[in-house]
Structure formats: C-alpha cells, structure tokens
Amino acid sequence: MKKLLFGIAILLLLGYGWNALKSAGSEENKVVVREGTAAAWEGAESEKPGAGRQMMLEIDSGEIYKGDLLLINSRHPVPKGAKLPDVVNLFERPELAEGIGILDDSVELPPELLSRFVEMIKAAETDGVDRFLITSGYRSVEKQAELYDKMGADYANPPGHSEHNLGLALDVGSALGLMKEAPEGKWLERNAWKYGFVLRYPENKTEITGVKHEPWHFRYVGLPHSAIMQKMDFVLEEYVDYLKEQGQIQAKVDGTAYVVSYYAVKGKRSLSIPIAGSYFLSGNNMDGVIVTTWGSDASGAKEVVPL
Ligand SMILES: [Zn+2]
Numbered sequence: 001m002k003k004l005l006f007g008i009a010i011l012l013l014l015g016y017g018w019n020a021l022k023s024a025g026s027e028e029n030k031v032v033v034r035e036g037t038a039a040a041w042e043g044a045e046s047e048k049p050g051a052g053r054q055m056m057l058e059i060d061s062g063e064i065y066k067g068d069l070l071l072i073n074s075r076h077p078v079p080k081g082a083k084l085p086d087v088v089n090l091f092e093r094p095e096l097a098e099g100i101g102i103l104d105d106s107v108e109l110p111p112e113l114l115s116r117f118v119e120m121i122k123a124a125e126t127d128g129v130d131r132f133l134i135t136s137g138y139r140s141v142e143k144q145a146e147l148y149d150k151m152g153a154d155y156a157n158p159p160g161h162s163e164h165n166l167g168l169a170l171d172v173g174s175a176l177g178l179m180k181e182a183p184e185g186k187w188l189e190r191n192a193w194k195y196g197f198v199l200r201y202p203e204n205k206t207e208i209t210g211v212k213h214e215p216w217h218f219r220y221v222g223l224p225h226s227a228i229m230q231k232m233d234f235v236l237e238e239y240v241d242y243l244k245e246q247g248q249i250q251a252k253v254d255g256t257a258y259v260v261s262y263y264a265v266k267g268k269r270s271l272s273i274p275i276a277g278s279y280f281l282s283g284n285n286m287d288g289v290i291v292t293t294w295g296s297d298a299s300g301a302k303e304v305v306p307l
Helices: 061-065 111-126 141-151 183-195 203-209 225-232 236-246
Strands: 003-008 031-035 054-060 132-136 169-174 197-199 217-220 248-253 256-264 268-274 278-283 288-294
Touching: 031 225, 054 061, 054 278, 061 278, 061 288, 111 132, 111 183, 111 197, 111 217, 169 183, 183 197, 183 225, 197 225, 203 236, 225 236, 225 248, 236 248, 236 256, 236 288, 268 288
Parallel strands: none
Antiparallel strands: 003 054, 031 248, 054 268, 132 169, 169 217, 197 217, 248 256, 256 288, 278 288
C-alpha cells in the first residue's frame, strides 16, 4: 500500500503565524495545540517533529477510507468494500478482558482496540473505579440492521452508518447503574482522552453529531487526536473539519511533540513526511488523509500500524 520511494530534503515552506489556543485547565495543561506549520515550532530544533530530512510517501484515494480517524455518521457511511476487522469473542477469551464484565456471549472486539481499552481500565482501577462492563463491540452490518429494527433510530444508527460496523468503538456500562451517574461513566468522561478514546456523542453536541447523548459509546481515535479534541472541545465532525481548514497543526501531549497534517487526495498523491520519528496515516472517510508525525529518533520513520 505504501511505497517509500526516496529520502529527499524538503523545507516546509509556509510559516503561518500561530496562536496558542485554550491554555486553561489543570491536567489539560499537558496538552498544547498550536495552529500553523511545523516550521514555526518553538523550542529545540532537534525536537521539532517535522524537522530534518523528508521522504516521499505515495498514496492513492483508497487511503481516504482506512484508519482510526474515519468519520462515520449518517452522512458518511462505512466505506463500500471496507476491510472488516479481525475480532475476538470476549466470552470465549475471558483472559483478554480480566476483571471487566462482559454483557453476553456475542461481544466481539478487535484485539488491538481491546488491549487499549484494558490499559485504560487498569488506570481506572488504580483510582478505585472498577465495575466496568462491555455491553457491545464490533457489530456486522446485518447485526446492526437487526438492532436498528428492534431499537429504532433513537437508540441505534442505521446499518452501515455505525462505528461499531468497523470495530472502531465499543459500548461500556457500569455494574453500579447508568453510565451518566455511575463512577465508571464519570471516570471515562474525564480520562478517556488520555488513552486515545473519546466520548463520541456528548450531551452538548447532539446537533453536530446527529446522535443523542450516549454516555456509554467510546470511540478510539488515538493520541494526540483524543487530547486535541478534548482540549478544543471538538467532536470528530468538528475535528476533521478543523484539520482540513488549518492544513497543519502541532500538538504537544505529555512532552511528546506531534505534527498533524491534512492532505486532500484525488487519485494518486505524493506526501512528504519526516524520515526521523514515526508516522501514522488515516483517511477521513470524506476527501483526504490525515498524517500524524512525532518523535525525532534518527532510526527512520516507522509506520505505526492502525487498528
Ligand atoms: Zn455504541
């Protein structure tokens, strides 16, 4: 899918002025978001994530429809021919979700998503919040159709329009009551962003998401995206639009510097990305791709394989 052609030094040409945005907040002070290109990165040259030699990455429009940042909603369905995730059945593999309740024997999740979720739940347990229950994971489009027929549009997205259909999200409950009030729900709402997850349908964004408040539905987008979304108070619809509008932003999360760039893609396109450090590429399921780069070790850019 990705051909690494050759390393070539390319200077990032545009030096937009940049603005520090929303620096208030306690723990969120660890998250800094700046607009503009990496050329304007403040601080040591060696830690500038876009610094140094660049290489060309050749992609085509198929990349628009793959990755952790796909926007799936009523207007943007699961892409036709999308690769369905490999999943594990949690009832058959209880050791993979030790200490976490499983609603029934139908719950399936991609193993990578599950391990990220388990890592987050371990952190919650150290805070004394430990009565989590996974109520739904990956759902085939057929299963989504059944659910939609049974529950109606208020409680389920139409088949082919749900993040569950690609294994990008899971529903989480609490053994102590409704997620809206339970400590499990409150903990996740406060902390999920630190682990790459976002509360996908918050109460104050129903007009944008088109979905009513779902305190149980958590979507994986990965860092730094979850941190930026939390900091800027964006849902995914707003975030992908923002990236498109800005072209490039920088973020520092817990000391790691990232550059996030949006590229429109029509047919084939070459992207220039730094050789040093790591990169991650995801489509937006609309018209382009988002490239995230970070780190500056000189061992060569390593692709971080998405879920
Ligand atoms: Zn859900």
